[in-house]
Amino acid sequence: MMTTPLLELKKISVSFEGFLALRDLDLVLNQGDLRAVIGPNGAGKTTFLDVITGKVVPTKGDVIFKEKSLIGQKEFRIARKGVGRKFQSPRIFENLTVQENLALAVSRPKTPWSLLMNSLKVKKLDEIQRLMSIVNLQLKANIRAGALSHGQKQWLEIAMLVGQDPDLLLVDEPVAGLTDEETDLTADLLKSLAGDHTVLVIDHDMEFIRRLDCPVSVLHQGHVLKEGSMSDIQKDPLVIEVYLGKSEEEE
Amino acid sequence: MSIFSTKKSWINLTIWVLLIAIIIAAPSVLPVFRLNLLGRYLSLAIVALGVDLIWGFTGMLSLGQGIFFALGGYCAAMFLQLNSSGEFPNGIPEFFGLYGVEKLPFFWEPFKSSIFTLISIWFIPAIIAGLLGYLVFRNRIKGVYFSILTQAALLVFFNFFNGQQKLINGTNGLKTDVTQIFGQMVGSEIMQRWFFWISAVLVILAWFFARWIVRDRFGNILIGIRDDEARVRFTGYNPVIFKTIIFSIAGGLAGISGALYTVQSGIVSPQFMTVPFSIEMVVWVAVGGRGTLLGAILGAVFINYAKSLVSEALPASWMFIQGGLFILVVTALPEGVLGWIRKDGLKKLLFLIGINKKLETYPSLEVNEQGEVK
Numbered sequence: 213m214m215t216t217p218l219l220e221l222k223k224i225s226v227s228f229e230g231f232l233a234l235r236d237l238d239l240v241l242n243q244g245d246l247r248a249v250i251g252p253n254g255a256g257k258t259t260f261l262d263v264i265t266g267k268v269v270p271t272k273g274d275v276i277f278k279e280k281s282l283i284g285q286k287e288f289r290i291a292r293k294g295v296g297r298k299f300q301s302p303r304i305f306e307n308l309t310v311q312e313n314l315a316l317a318v319s320r321p322k323t324p325w326s327l328l329m330n331s332l333k334v335k336k337l338d339e340i341q342r343l344m345s346i347v348n349l350q351l352k353a354n355i356r357a358g359a360l361s362h363g364q365k366q367w368l369e370i371a372m373l374v375g376q377d378p379d380l381l382l383v384d385e386p387v388a389g390l391t392d393e394e395t396d397l398t399a400d401l402l403k404s405l406a407g408d409h410t411v412l413v414i415d416h417d418m419e420f421i422r423r424l425d426c427p428v429s430v431l432h433q434g435h436v437l438k439e440g441s442m443s444d445i446q447k448d449p450l451v452i453e454v455y456l457g458k459s460e461e462e463e
Numbered sequence: 464m465s466i467f468s469t470k471k472s473w474i475n476l477t478i479w480v481l482l483i484a485i486i487i488a489a490p491s492v493l494p495v496f497r498l499n500l501l502g503r504y505l506s507l508a509i510v511a512l513g514v515d516l517i518w519g520f521t522g523m524l525s526l527g528q529g530i531f532f533a534l535g536g537y538c539a540a541m542f543l544q545l546n547s548s549g550e551f552p553n554g555i556p557e558f559f560g561l562y563g564v565e566k567l568p569f570f571w572e573p574f575k576s577s578i579f580t581l582i583s584i585w586f587i588p589a590i591i592a593g594l595l596g597y598l599v600f601r602n603r604i605k606g607v608y609f610s611i612l613t614q615a616a617l618l619v620f621f622n623f624f625n626g627q628q629k630l631i632n633g634t635n636g637l638k639t640d641v642t643q644i645f646g647q648m649v650g651s652e653i654m655q656r657w658f659f660w661i662s663a664v665l666v667i668l669a670w671f672f673a674r675w676i677v678r679d680r681f682g683n684i685l686i687g688i689r690d691d692e693a694r695v696r697f698t699g700y701n702p703v704i705f706k707t708i709i710f711s712i713a714g715g716l717a718g719i720s721g722a723l724y725t726v727q728s729g730i731v732s733p734q735f736m737t738v739p740f741s742i743e744m745v746v747w748v749a750v751g752g753r754g755t756l757l758g759a760i761l762g763a764v765f766i767n768y769a770k771s772l773v774s775e776a777l778p779a780s781w782m783f784i785q786g787g788l789f790i791l792v793v794t795a796l797p798e799g800v801l802g803w804i805r806k807d808g809l810k811k812l813l814f815l816i817g818i819n820k821k822l823e824t825y826p827s828l829e830v831n832e833q834g835e836v837k
Contacts (some may be wrong), residue, residue, distance in 0.1 A: 265697060291699035303694045305687045312683050319680060322699045324708055327681040376699060 216279055218243045218410050219264070219380055224273035226259055226434075233259040234270070235434035241380070246406035248421045249414045250445075251431030252454060257414045258300065260431070261382050265297050266290045277380070292322065296378035300385045302365035306358030310349050310368060313357050314340045317375030343371040346401070363394040370398075374405065381405065383413045387420050399423040430454070471805055478757055478801075486663045495652050499727055502659035504767040506723030509662075509669045511747045511763035512756060513713030513720075518745065519753030520677055521709050522689030523605070527613030528717045529741035530620045531588035535718025536731035537624075538587060540637035541571055542580035543726070547643035558632040568630050584722040585715040592714025593707055600706040605692070614738060621736040636732020639725055650729055662723045666760060669716055673756050676712070685709060746785065750792045752799025761801060 219241040226234040234256045241247055251257050262268035264275055266287040275282040282290055291297075305313050318336045319327060332340075344350045347367035352360060357368055366386055373381050383402065387395040399420055405411055406426070415421060421428060421442060428445050430437045432454045438445060445451050489501055510532050517523045544556040545567075551557045555567045573579045599612060625634045640650030647654045676682060687695045688702050695702050725731040734740070744763075751762020766785070774781045796803040 286701070287693075287696040288699055288701045291697050297697045299694075299697075303691050305683070305690055305694065307686050307690055308683050312680075315680055316683055316687065316700075317698055322701075324681060324684075324705055327679070327684060328676070331679070372698065 217241060217276075218245075218278065219412075220276040221260075221264070222274045222276065224260075224263055224270045224275065226256075226263060226268055227271045232434055234263065237273070237431075237435050239429065239436060241410050241412060243379075244407050244410055246403065246411045246424060246426040247413070248424055248426055248428045248442075249412065249431055250416050250418075250421060250428060251437075252416070255431040256434040257431055258384060259434075261297060261384055261414065264290075264380075264382060265295055288322075291376065291378075294377075294379035295382065296373035296376045296380070297382045298366075298369050298373050298384055298386060300388065302362065302369045304357045304365055304368050304372065306356065308357060309354050310344065310357055310360070311340060311353045313368060313372055314343050314375050317372040318343075318377075339375065343375050346374070347371045363390045366390060366394075366398070367401075370401065374409075379410060381409050381411045383411065385415050386413065387415060387417050395420050396423065474801075474805055475757060478761065482760070490656060490659060495655060498659055499655050500771055501764075501768070502655070502662045503724055503727045504764045505659075505662040505666045506720050506727065507744075507747070507767055508666050508720075508760040508763040509723070510717045510720035510744055511751070511759040512666075512669050512673045513716035514744050514748045515753055515756055515759035516673055516676065516685075516709055516716075517713045519748060519755070519759070520682060520685040520689065521706060523706065523710070524610045524745065525613045525710070525713070526610050526738070526741050526745065527617035527620075528713065528744050529617055529736040531592055531714040531717035532721035532724070532744075533620070533624070533731065533733070533735035534588045534591065535584045535721030536725035536735055537631065537637065538574065538580055538583045538718070539722035539725050540639050540731045541574040541631075542577065543639045543642035543644060543649060544637055545571065545575050546577075547641075556637075558635070558637075559629075562629045564629050570630075585718045588718030588721075589711045589715035592717075593711035596710035596714075597703070597707045600703045600710075614741070617736055617738065617741055621733050624733040624736060634733055636730050636734070638730045640729030649726055655727065658723065658727050662727070665719060665723065669719070670756055670760065673716075676709075677756070681705075743785075746789050748799070750788055750799055752801030752803070752805075755799065755801045755805070758799050758801035762799070 217240045219239075221237055221239040224234050224237040225232065237256070237260060249257060249260070259268060263270050264277075264282065266282060266285050266289075269284065277290075277293065277295065280293075282293075282295075285293075305316070308316075315332055315336070318339050319332065341350070344353060347364075347370060349360075349364060349368060349371070352364065357365065360368060366389075370383070370386065373383075386398050386402070390398060395417070402411055402413060403424060403426075413421075413424060425442070427439060428442050429439045430445060430448075430451050437454060438448050438451050440448075485501075486505075489498055493501065510528055513531075514525065514528055517525055548554060548556045552560055553565050553567075555564070555571075559565070559567075574583070595616060599609060604612060624631060627633050628635075631637065640648070642649050644654065677685065684695060684700055684705055687698075687700075688705060692702050695705075721731070721735060724735075743766075747762035747766050748759045749762070750766060751760070752758025766788070770781050770785070773784055792799060796808070798806065
């Protein structure tokens, strides 16, 4: 496991009725990596997560996770294999309490029979408490998740991801709509998760990415334009052009 | 929260006490005609519980529960007809003679057994619902398309049953009131009293069963499917299995309900599979309070009782009243009567008329949060 990458995207292409959303995309993530992916709107950031999580089947290419291909697998199976995904806007179960949301995330096995016949083990209950303390939601344990603030919803969703205990966390724009303070806390939280987990963050908030202090991949028109540290990226003339849009059809 | 849940259980307890008091008092207070009506409505409460499970909790609006309701009814009626056809030509139910059928169709055979019948009443509808549901859910058909599909299935079943004179007496249906069981006429007073008791007990058992299903994480997954199915999937659950199971359970409950209704109304016919009847089942749940199991029972019993009382007094007006009630509930009480009561609806109403005075500007939730570090 140490030598082979956790996730490897090989020449992924996705076309939607002729429009190429992703074009020969290559990406490698090793165990414990924290990686940021940035890119202008329409660069294919979300499509790229859709491919990994099984929501979109690529036209071409392969996704290798833990040395096995994920292509053609159902979303829930990919989730069970250890890929957790946080959506762009917080997606939690609004009509359940914070605790109930987390209970669904930590439950295992995720079969109807087990949910109906077994009650949660003490270990899992402790795990729920731990998750709530990570994201500062202990006092809201019995509050309906729909009544949380936007930032708290984002955190609850991240806590649910961690509760699934995935090897790979895919986090799509976790700081959209958060205050500066919340953004900083989220960055620290994601940094602390890396190591135990492999974390891939998509965002275009530069301050946030800088704070993550990790390798960055720049996505443009469906493939990786540049990989490197944040300071390298910001100096790169190609990236500047893409972001500032000096000459649109440079390529 | 604790105040809320105690209040909720107080409301539940009050309603249960009332309901059980009515059930216990009814046989000695009501004339047998009225008792029989109440028994029928109690049996309808069982199908309503199923509708609540799939619609109120899981968010799948089925307009085809009549299929499973009728199937349960046919299973019971076939057994009763066979049980009392000894003196008819060929020893088979009388109606076959009308169409010149001399040999019992093969699928009637197992219904000579009472044990097979008791199982098939819920098992056959549950299996059919499960198969139908699996195919539909696997292809990710949901929302309006699901509703239309269930209604289309209902029409298919209706037309099929309507046309099969030689198999199941077609549009005339199967009568049960003149059949025999335990040496008694099914339509006799003593049997009807028994069926009332059986219905009452089964409603309560069905409630416990449904309650057990939605009580914990399984129920939370159903609510999760209703609110955000994609999140359920990405959390590692397979929604197809959960939806299939709950649809199958609702089908089984509908079958039990249909069988009880058949023996108390004296006949099962394709009329059980008409479009309006399946929609009415949804109306009971909507009015009673979807997502509240007790609401489904109350809705089914009280709307139907109101229906029979109103229809006796003003024969033509019930449809208008029912329609009006539905519109009122959908617009003013989206969570149904029970949901409304649980959410302090009465208190708010009193306040609106000016009897109660308002206490605080902000909901207690925000007040509690003030002391918190953030």
